[in-house]
Amino acid sequence: MDMTKAEIMLDDSCFERLDDSEKNTEFIAMESKTYLRDAWDCFKKNRLALGGLMFLLFMILMAVLVPIVSPYTYDAQNLDMRNAAPSMKHLLGTDKLGRDILVRLMFGARISLMVGFVAAFLNLIIGVVYGGISGYIGGKTDMIMMRVIDCIYSIPSMLYVILIMMVFGSNIGSVLLGICVSSWIGMARQVRTQVQTLKQQEFALAAFVLGASHFRILFKHLILNCMGPIIVSTTLMVPEAIFTESFLAFIGIGISLPQASWGTLASEARSVIQSYPLQIVWPVLAICLTVLSLNFIGDGVGEALDPKNR
Amino acid sequence: MAEHENKTAVATTASQGQEPPMISVEHVKTYFDVTKGLFSPKQIVKAVDDVSFIIGEKETYGLVGESGCGKSTLGRTMVQIHPVTGGRILYRGKDVDKLRGAERKKFTREVQMIFQDPYASLNPRMTVGEIIKEPMEIHKMYDSAKEREERAAELLKMVGLKPDHIRRYPHEFSGGQRQRISIARTLSLNPCFIVCDEPISALDVSIQAQIINLLKEIQDELGISYLFVAHDLSMVEYISDRIGVMYLGHLVEEGTADEVYGSPLHPYTKALLSAIPVPDPDAAEKRKRIHLAGELPTPINPPPGCPFKGRCPIATEECGKARPELKDYNGHKAACIHI
């Protein structure tokens, strides 16, 4: 500041009137950033979340490539090579039927990740639509819709899974259905509360006065504005679904052999845990690291989308 | 009840023959049921209780009162955010509640609202352009997206912003700029009547004057009528042709701006006017203040009689008996038995 003071000479030309065009009216210094860009900038600063994202992408890439590139298939048995230790031929060794663990693990990754993402996606759709409608309409409709949710919630989710498996057989579809039957409820409740508060906000009233349809108000104005928490819960739903699926597979309710998810692999390795403990380490490690990184991503996304951080 | 219907009939016949007024509020009541739990006694908030007035073409009707007096509720009832509990609102002679289909669409285009909080009334996830274009999309105005874009830029210019602000988000603007965006959004529909719900109370002094003058300019140019709801009495006096003073859901005084400010009739209006802080040290010293004790009572199950009797400096026992009617004193109306 002092520098400029010294430099400016006070001659008469300085005292000429400033033209209106020389004035900087309605000037905005803030850089214009879209919402997603802003969130991404914030997400990038979170090292753990970024690391989690890297690991997840790596895992997806491996799940896609390894079974294609590898000379082995997930179900080809080689009884000469049973329970082999890791070597150049079999990077992670083989299991009790001589199948390559790496290929089986990555094949399992396909199933586990797919279950995770599809379940989260289904939860998102059902939960947002159900919760959104319930919260927006309110009154008696809301009360009835919420009691329905309470009824669904009152039955243990394991029971649904077992029943569904019995009716539809053990395939990936019934696993998904079993996980989804009751897990969307949390999402629906969350969206309902959000919509209830947001619909009182002036921008929602403004949309109503401007003649917007209820569909438009709900989905364009209200849901769009609670996208932050919705995305966070969806991200956190993925590891939850993976975990549930693994648990089901581990206790023997899951997709049918020889296909294998991480849970099935862990369950198989359990029988040889005394002599070949390494075999159980791989699937457990895969589950842990994936779930952990997804949780980190969830936290990172939550922080990035939190309006308080801006 | 029969008496009530009679009055409505008289009002309708009186307005027949000539053009019906733009807005006619007839004995409007807006009640809210705030009963907690199933078995507790019924609690009714009488936010607006039997209010009638008329707003003409190119007229600004100011509605003043303290918070909780029902002025905002009435404004919101007029654009159908709250349902009418009793009475009716006529827009160009037609009952607003009974509009359907194309007529209702026309009503939502012609009757608009500007909200109080410029930070809450714009969707934070939409750009300024999207915000201004949305109403035009809803009502399928203009044929192409390009025309709508041009119109949006034109509207931005009209409210004193730059056309290149169109791609920015609301949070990048100051309060006054946002309120101008919200005015531009409203104007995109070429409305005939706008409810302004405390449009300046969240703004800085230097910006308030900008918005007030902008609203006046728009009125001169486009011939819009306003219902101007505010608690800032001096600004209401400046912008309004006629003013209604509300207290606890009732209209207690109505008259032209000069009448209400120059020679207030109702003791509440007098006290309200004397409490405005004047930006003039000498005048502030000279002025006599009417001290009002206490605060606005709750509108839940209000007792009978004059709503103001608890705080009124000239209240007598008579005031508790019946609710005073709004009486006409040469066009200047007031509801007080002591005039």
Add this chain to the structure above:
Amino acid sequence: MSLLDVKNLCVDFNTDQGTVHAVRDISFTVGESESVGIVGESGSGKSVSMYAVMGLLASNGAIRGGSISYGGEEITETAFANHKAYEARMSRLRGNEMSMIFQDPMTFLNPVLKIGSQITEVIRNHNKVSDAEARARAITLMGQVGIPSPERRLNQYPHEFSGGMRQRIIIAIALANHPRLVIADEPTTALDVTIQAQVLDVIKEMKEKLSSSVIMITHDLGVVASFCDRIIIMYGGKIVETGSAREIFYEPKHPYTAGLLKCVHNPEKKEKLTPIAGSPPDLLMPPAGCPFVDRCPDAMKICKLKMPEMEQYSKTHQSACWLSEAARRKGEQHG
């Protein structure tokens, strides 16, 4: 000697968007039992400067320069050995020697504690008194600020009070220890006019009784006109004019002050409103010269380049504007 002496105070805030220079080089004094009004728009730095004085800046804000002295004692953080010593001293001063009346009582009052215990807490924090004594003092205080039947209301919770009554409680808490300096941050902005008048009366009365100094932060010129001896006008983080109430209202020197006066409508005088065009400056990138240049009707080239010095018009009246210099030059040319 003045009670509060602020010299060249600068306050910055770190935000995602960059550094906001909220207060830029302001100096002012407040005398004993004087009432001073600080008037400005939101973002002018009026509240921030007072929070800086109280040591209550948000965690992302910091005093970047200047000094604050209270009753002759330096209370800038740099004058203390460490942060702990500063905090210890400030917490002795706050609520005792100087206190604050906040705009929104609900954020200040604890919703789960009874009003009585919130008032007695302040008294007992700074005085060694018994429970009964503190209670008695709380009852007297509540009576003084005009809360009816204080004995009963002592046992109620904040949500049982109306807005105006809550503000009275805030005033009672602020005045509990008879402070010498009271800072009122927009104490009546959230209130209705009739309640505002009541609350202002209470503050005025209590000020007289305790002969404290009051700094009234507000954007409402009407409030300061009747309340304050001296008025400070802030704009864009700077003080642009100070003077007695009469000097400010009847002989404003700065175009911003003059413009502000034309923005408020006085129903007794039928004048047209003349708004100030444009929006306040963005303090992420404060202008090098006068902050008002982009909205000033009489702006000159120099205004964009350099901030004018404060010029003395009378003992109390000061203003910082190049127009006086321009007028002087014109006079010289003609002469």
